[in-house]
Amino acid sequence: xxxxxxxxxxxxxxxxxxxxxxxxxxxxxxxxxxxxxxxxxxxxxxxxxxxxxxxxxxxxxxxxxxxxxxxxxxxxxxxxxxxxxxxxxxxxxxxxxxxxxxxxxxxxxxxxxxxxxxxxxxxxxxxxxxxxxxxxxxxx
Amino acid sequence: xxxxxxxxxxxxxxxxxxxxxxxxxxxxxxxxxxxxxxxxxxxxxxxxxxxxxxxxxxxxxxxxxxxxxxxxxxxxxxxxxxxxxxxxxxxxxxxxxxxxxxxxxxxxxxxxxxxxxxxxxxxxxxxxxxxxxxx
Numbered sequence: 001x002x003x004x005x006x007x008x009x010x011x012x013x014x015x016x017x018x019x020x021x022x023x024x025x026x027x028x029x030x031x032x033x034x035x036x037x038x039x040x041x042x043x044x045x046x047x048x049x050x051x052x053x054x055x056x057x058x059x060x061x062x063x064x065x066x067x068x069x070x071x072x073x074x075x076x077x078x079x080x081x082x083x084x085x086x087x088x089x090x091x092x093x094x095x096x097x098x099x100x101x102x103x104x105x106x107x108x109x110x111x112x113x114x115x116x117x118x119x120x121x122x123x124x125x126x127x128x129x130x131x132x133x134x135x136x137x138x139x140x
Numbered sequence: 141x142x143x144x145x146x147x148x149x150x151x152x153x154x155x156x157x158x159x160x161x162x163x164x165x166x167x168x169x170x171x172x173x174x175x176x177x178x179x180x181x182x183x184x185x186x187x188x189x190x191x192x193x194x195x196x197x198x199x200x201x202x203x204x205x206x207x208x209x210x211x212x213x214x215x216x217x218x219x220x221x222x223x224x225x226x227x228x229x230x231x232x233x234x235x236x237x238x239x240x241x242x243x244x245x246x247x248x249x250x251x252x253x254x255x256x257x258x259x260x261x262x263x264x265x266x267x268x269x270x271x272x273x274x275x
Binding site: 003005009013014017048051064065068116123127130138139140 | 163167170173175176177180242246257263
């Protein structure tokens with residue numbers, strides 16, 4: 001049992017939140033992307049997380065402290081937005097352009113959540129550090 | 141037995157308290173890092189119950205080992221604490237309540253520091269006795 005494991009758990013949390021932030025940034029950057037290599041407009045991406053046992057944890061330990069890992073990045077299957085703009089090169093025969101299913105408000109909210117979750121993990125790391133430093137005082 | 145008097149009970153209890161606080165810290169960190177994991181259930185251990193259980197089980201009999209290859213009987217009883225899944229509220233995504241977890245983190249941190257500080261003061265007393273005893 002050592003503090004490095006607690007730190008590692010929090011680090012997986014930091015990593016996951018940062019990756020989530022990457023995906024949100026990608027969604028926001030492509031909010032108006034009307035054609036992609038796959039064809040059709042950009043599809044909003046989402047992150048799927050699952051718990052991950054930390055390596056080196058004593059297998060006999062009943063304690064199940066787990067980190068987090070990113071399972072998959074999936075695409076949002078919800079319908080695209082439609083905008084009337086007949087002069088646009090990606091417009092269909094009726095003059096409608098399909099726009100990505102990215103919602104600015106949803107992305108902004110997720111961005112805030114990711115930031116707060118990141119901060120929560122930082123707080124946990126700070127706490128771990130304080131405890132480790134306090135433990136170092138024993139025997140001084 | 142002077143060393144038994146000065147070291148045994150308090151030191152032992154404090155050591156266990158520190159160990160439990162540490163395990164609890166791991167669990168809370170784990171809950172926080174799984175804040176966005178769908179269907180995740182927050183885990184925790186009850187500090188008081190865990191401590192009294194550990195201290196009780198430490199009084200149980202131990203086996204004499206005449207050969208180094210003999211197995212030890214329940215080596216570290218602090219490791220046998222079973223965490224429970226919290227009965228939190230479903231927040232539409234999982235069972236982790238961030239406010240609760242942060243409060244627990246702070247509370248547990250204080251417990252850890254309190255135990256360590258007590259241990260330090262106990263040591264300081266012993267030191268004082270050693271220093272002043274010879275006068």
